[in-house]
Amino acid sequence: MRNKIHLTILLCYTSSALFAQLNRDQYLKLENALGERSFFNGHLTGFMLYDLDSQLVLYEKNSHQRFIPASTTKLFTLFSSLVVLNDSTQTLRYVTEGNTIRIWGSGDPSWKYKDFVQPDISAFLAPYEKVIFSDANMMSPAFGYGWQWDDYYYNYSAERSSLPIYGNLVQVKKVGNAPSVFPTIFQESVFPTNRTIRELERDFHSNRFYYNPNNFRAREEFIPFIVSPELLLELASEATGKEWTYQPDSLPVIHEEWRGAPLFPILKEMMLESDNFLAEQLMLMVSDRLFQRLDTERAIEYMLKTYLYDLPDEPQWVDGSGLSRHDLFTPRSMVALFEKIYRMLPDEQLWELLPTGGRSGTLENSYRAEEPYIFAKTGTMSNNHSLVGLIRGKSGRYYCFAFMNSNYPHKASEVRREMEKVMLMLRDML
Incomplete structure (x- = not known):
């Protein structure tokens, strides 16, 4: 047998x-x-x-x-x-003291980006009066090794950051012959130009944007903005209704962590649409x-x-x-x-x-x-x-x-x- x-x-x-x-x-x-x-x-x-x-x-x-x-x-x-993340995003690390919370971003890309289930950062911060943000845990540069420099104004080359918001992108719509942008804080940095360009283009070194009223098309719907602590504080304060301050302290050994959103939808969007920002x-x-x-x-x-x-x-x-x-x-x-x-x-x-x-x-x-x-x-x-x-x-x-x-x-x-x-x-x- x-x-x-x-x-x-x-x-x-x-x-x-x-x-x-x-x-x-x-x-x-x-x-x-x-x-x-x-x-x-x-x-x-x-x-x-x-x-x-x-x-x-x-x-x-x-x-x-x-x-x-x-x-x-x-x-x-x-x-x-x-293998590593399992079923949820890694959103924040934090310590609290009284009515103050100190936070370090953990790379979660979902905050106000696309249609993902949102990490409810406003509710998370609600018990605290003072929010102090640090990016001292961010070791990687905004752009990856070997990326092409002239991709900087295309949406597939958004900057990497510890706590991104809006996918680190400015949204562009055409109103008449001019662009209307969101978040609206960028609108005051939009200027006309006589250069022969057809889209809204960002300056290489700054968040200044230019368009030609005679042939503006708005086919590029999203443009990366340059990430900085000052800009994040402004955007985050507006989004949460709380005033944020910046203090680049190192992450303490003893701290808490918060996982704010399901992971699978992000993996799916990355794979189906080949979203570079999500992958990074x-x-x-x-x-x-x-x-x-x-x-x-x-x-x-x-x-x-x-x-x-x-x-x-x-x-x-x-x-x-x-x-x-x-x-x-x-x-x-x-x-x-x-x-x-x-x-x-x-x-x-x-x-x-x-x-x-x-x-x-x-x-x-x-x-x-x-x-x-x-x-x-x-x-x-x-x-x-x-x-x-x-x-x-x-x-x-x-x-x-x-x-x-x-x-x-x-x-x-x-x-x-x-x-x-x-x-x-x-x-x-x-």
Whole structure:
């Protein structure tokens, strides 16, 4: 009986492994689609296809090469947040004395940003007459290592801060031929100009904004503002109805912490809309939870030495969003990371977090099919485009893949079209 049981187990494993393999014709099709005579031969392309059930690699091409991952970096941020933050944001650390409360921000991005469940900071501060704010626990600079300097006036490059409000963004609307901005305290810093600009543009070194009345369009709906303690005090005092003061004291060893909002909606927005600001603030919250200081570099170092020590190739990982060109990951490490997320999350949560081809998030307008077959995180910046996630084959089974492209001279839309041809072929053969 024992021998029969062992034989049955062996046969099941063997049949599963055989089923997981590509046959010769399927393998050659992939070789031709990604090989020397293909579109992808003109630049660096890496690909890995992995069977999650049998845990076998079905196909790989340059999976050991490092690529600029762009926003697929957010998968690392997602994993770190799931492991460290659990189910809630890290909003404030504080100490109280009589009617005075001293607070240190912990990186929570949700205060008056988008439609998130709000940390009720006004109610939290209600018992106190005096609010003293410190940012002495903020170790990371406003911009990440390797970010492009001329992204400073685009909404995808909002500054990092310990206690952001309004997503550290100014909202812009067109009223007649002029901009109307919110928060309204910025309105007095809006000036007309004769420069040939079509949008409201911020000065590089200050929160002064300029527009040309003759051709103002207001297509850029949000513009980052420069964060400073003085500006935060003004915005926070207005939002809470209490006067805030600034005193950059160090965080005492003995203090309390407040977790103000659910985490999952923030993770979902980061993944579906590829929100860079959320990704950066999430890594600050991870650092705060671990070390009681906001230091993205230290948080990354900790994750790589603990939960991610076993990745096939050591990543060069420098930020939470993937805005930096110093981020470098291999396709096989991306697959290994995704498998960790896949094993960690219940299916229903994983599907909510992943953009779906033709249906949601950054894949809403690509990989369209009557039955969705691509569930993956995108990553795009100049000359780099990647896709990492799940593909559902005609058999109904799911496979993990990483498809990474760097140094191409084409438009990203052209690269996506060629990638889609490969993924459709793969769907039909699996």
